[in-house]
Amino acid sequence: MYNPTLLFQAPEVNPVNHKARSIPALNPVNMYGRVWFFSWFGFFIAFWSWYAFPPLLTVTIAKDLNMSTTDVLNSNIVALVATLLVRVAAGPACDKFGPRWTFAGCLFIGAIPTFLAGTCYSVGQLMAVRFFVGILGGSFVPCQVWSTGFFDKNIVGTSNAFVAGFGNSGGGITYFLMPIIFDSLVQDQGLTPHVAWRVAFVVPGICIVVTATALLLLTQDTPTGKWSERHLATQQNLQAHGIGSIVDAPHGVLAGKEGSGSSGSSTPPTTAEDEKVFVAGERKPSKYADHEAQLPEQSMLETAKGEVVVKPSFKEMLKIMIAPQTIVLGFGYFNSFGAELAINSILGKYYHHNFPSLSQTDSGRWAAMFGLLNVAFRPAGGLIADFLYQKTGSVWAKKLWLVFLAVITGVFLIAIGITDPRDQNTLIGLIAGMAFFLEAGNGANFAYVPHVFPHANGVVSGFTGAFGNLGGVVYAIVFRYNGVDYAKSMWIIGVMSIAMNLPGLFIKPFPKGQIGGH
Template sequence: MGFDISLLWRAPQVHPINRKAQSIPILNDLNLSSTQVANSNIISLCATLLLRCTAGPLCDRFGSRKVFVSLLMAGCLPIGLAPLVTSATGLYVCRFFIGILGATFVPCQVWCTAFFDKNVVGTANALSGGWGNAGGGVTYFIMPAVFDSLTMVRGLSASQAWRVTFVVPLICLIACGLGMYLLCPDTPLGSWQDRSQRIRENLDRFGSESPLETKTPDFVGEPPSRHEEEKGRGLEYASPSRLGNETTAATATTKCAASGSRPSSIISIVKAETIATPSFRDSWTVISSPQTLFHVATYACSFGSELAINSILSSYYEANFPHLNQTNASNYAAVFGFLNFVTRPLGGVVADILYNHSRRNLWTKKIWITTCGLLGGAILIVVGQVNPSAANGRDLSTLVGLVSLAAVFVEVGNGANFALVPHVHPSANGIVSGVTGGAGNLGGLVFAIIFRFMDHGRGYSTSLWIIGVIHLAVNLAVCWIPPLPKGQIGGR
């Protein structure tokens, strides 16, 4: 990938009469077609999909904070080198490695789960994830504003300006990475390396009045009774060898102490809710469980449709209302991402409220996820069928309103999903979070392909109602799955 230093300041070609630029600088500099730009987006999604699935087990093995910081700092390299790209191939490589940053979502959720108990973890996860998603909406305004400032105030050419704008995300990444590394703990109990010792100390302190050296059978706790099975509150079998390698989810001891549970039950719950060093066999068992597949399916629909719709929304507005210029269409499209400031946190908040007011019945969280999926799908069908446009006499506010309403339930569903994830296989939270997060990108790829090939990439309304139908079908297909595996210890 050769580098011509003049590309850092070469201006785009301009019209000889009105002196307006005849192309977007990055497209002109790199001689890119719209297809190549679309391909670069798909490559970035693929990279994030791969790395999210990988980040989950790494969180379980090395700790979420270290994985988080590593991904942030690794993402600095492609961001810093992006201005040096000179070809479509270089752009593909750069976008692939920039996809590293999309994987930070997984350690973010795992880290939040470690610090917040089950009664508020949905709110914590949804708030952190929602503000992360909303960053996409902020980017619509900040980056063009920086670009305009560089060209109009600083006098840089357009070709120089788009390259210099990459300094902004680079500084943010370095600041966040260093801040997290220097100021944040691994777990509520302190260092990741000392987690096992801290848990043992807490268990010994809590059980000092009752001997803990009771019999250690091949399973923890007692087999579930029929009544417990019906309520989904049985106990999960676990071998002592595996339990010996587990690491803490940190708040379990405190929670058990407050509940007044028997010491033997407390030990069982603490061990079952601590992070286990993942093996391939255990990982496959977790990934293939119906509960994990429920989250994979529903998150692929909700977050996948959000990604795909975000990528075409500006073009959809321009196609239906030709009087809009690119800037105005982008501003309206940015509303979709900005809603994440409220909608995704709302999904987690409502899930926690339902959970706490139903005496911690996890079916309420499960039903909330399914409800959001069905309503989001139904509204997408309405948007696709009504398809408000200037040609059929509808105004822009109708289209923006319908799309925003669909965004509410799609994004609320994202927050609701990760309000239930911490309860499922708590000893493998990183794996479940990683696979679920990766499924969101997989859904984005599938839906992006639908948009790309439907009516040669212009069939936006048809694609929307097809995606809505997929939402309905998938959510109904998995709605029967219980929220937790039968016989699971802890997670409630």
């Protein structure tokens, strides 16, 4: 049973990579607590700004710029294209420069078009700004890679799911915040709607810059320090536990002479860095010694050999991207997060279309529910995935859970599409039911990601995240060409979700011969 005090306590850590084995979510003084906070809060702020347009597009911006329904849907598609490109690039960037700097870079660069949103006076200018604001959506990849780098296999699914779930809720909060900011500027400050919506975008812009700055000042790259020194730190930790250098580490990162780990002896240190572990010929205890988990030597060796992130070559990246296991992850996220992005963009208009009595603010608030449910539903997907993994000891459990969620999501979407409810409670109830399985699927997906090619976690995370955005683009196009027939688009997405995910049942959870991630 989970111990609530772990939310406050300094966590037990893996003795090799110093990843935490619990989440001190309510302990901002602890390094792991700070990283966990900035992982979700940074993505939350990014998601808020990324989706700041749809709540005001329904009426205000569309009227001010004389936008048709087609223009609005086209702008939703454009907003996803840049994110797709950035996510593809962010994965390798995380492996090369580290997720912390990649994360901050996405936020700082994305803040620029956010501040420029108010300079749009035509549909073309709006689409250009929305394209570049899409850079913020790419911050999801470093958010997940950073979380994976600080939390161990027993808890990483829960960590990733909570981080992304809280972050994704920015897509729901924006439906509350942007209309509130807009209404305040009009009613309290006396601005015209033409000016008010432009000024409103300054608020998320300021929040992005402050968050990115704090992220860099208050956190670090890895549990062991600088990103560039992660391999050396792993070697030192092995030596500190009487395990010598490793011959067959991935890409020779930790190559050297193998010590006689079973006898407790090790190769003497020969560098200044190595000497940090030894004092007067004796091993110097790690600063985490009081919190280190007791793991068997074989588990420690597997962690060092297969789970230390390296910079893969272009050829190796391609091999990883076309692996069946990576494709399963991509297809899963294509139909969970991709569908979420597309639905989130039109949900306010869908409610407004089926229930014309709802105002822009009211329809926006009901639409916000879909995004806000991420706070509970996405973490649930990760929590259950970790629970199944711990009970069965098999990654198969995580993969089967992922496929199950995708299929049931498809069933709900088909039900919504076929019935197209004109009763408000019925439609809201079906959307909420669908949201559980769809958003839990997001959490289950990134609970499974750390197990596939863990030495190239950035590449796998970037590919999976990009596929989610590709799904968002494809499904936004589906909505675009079906116009106001939102129900038809819903059942099309449902059919595709089932068809793309069922074949994953027959694919092994990780590649044959993979070291680490088991």
